[in-house]
Amino acid sequence: MSDVTNEQYELSVSRHIAAPPEKVWQIMTERMAQWWCPKPWQAEIIEQDWRAGGRSAILFKGPDGEEMPQEGIFLEVSPEKRFVTTDAVTGDFQPAGPFMIGIWEIESDGDGTRYTATARHWTKEAHDQHKEMGFEDGWGACARQLAEICEAEFAAA
Helix, strand or coil: CCCCCHHHHEEEEEEEECCCHHHHHHHHHHCHHHCCCCCCCEEEEEEECCCCCCEEEEEEECCCCCEEEEEEEEEEEECCCEEEEECCECCCCCECCCCEEEEEEEEEECCEEEEEEEEEECCHHHHHHHHHCCHHHHHHHHHHHHHHHHHHHHHHC
16 A cells, blocks of 8 residues: 555646636537647547547647547546546557546636646656646646637627
C-alpha cells in the first residue's frame, strides 16, 4: 500500500464561464472539435460514444502535419455535470499504456458556470511528464476557447 494520495498525481485547471451550465454542457459535448485542443492544433473527432464504456477517440493534428491519436473510453457520463475518460483501455476494452484519467466537470457558479478539468495520473513520472508538456498552458487554452464559444453564443441569444 502506498501513502501517496491521488492529489499528488493530479493536475487541474478551473475557469468561470459566463453562460449557464446547460449551454456549456451542450458546447462541451457537441462541439468538441472547436475547443478540445489549443490552437493552432486541431481536433478531429473520430468517435464519442457518450456512455460509460463507450469509445472516446480523437486525432490531434498539428500545424506542421504532426498527428497524435487519443484513444480510450468513457468511465462516466453525467449529463450537465461531468464526464470522465481514461486511456488505460481502448474502446474494445483492450489494455493500453495508461497515462491518465481525465475528468471534465461543470457546476452552477453565480451567474454562470464553473468549469474544471482534471488529469489524474498513475505515477509521479506521468504527472511530471504531463506538467512538463505544458498542462496548465494547454488545458488552460482549451478552457479559454470553450469559454469564448459559450459566452459568445449566450450573449447572442
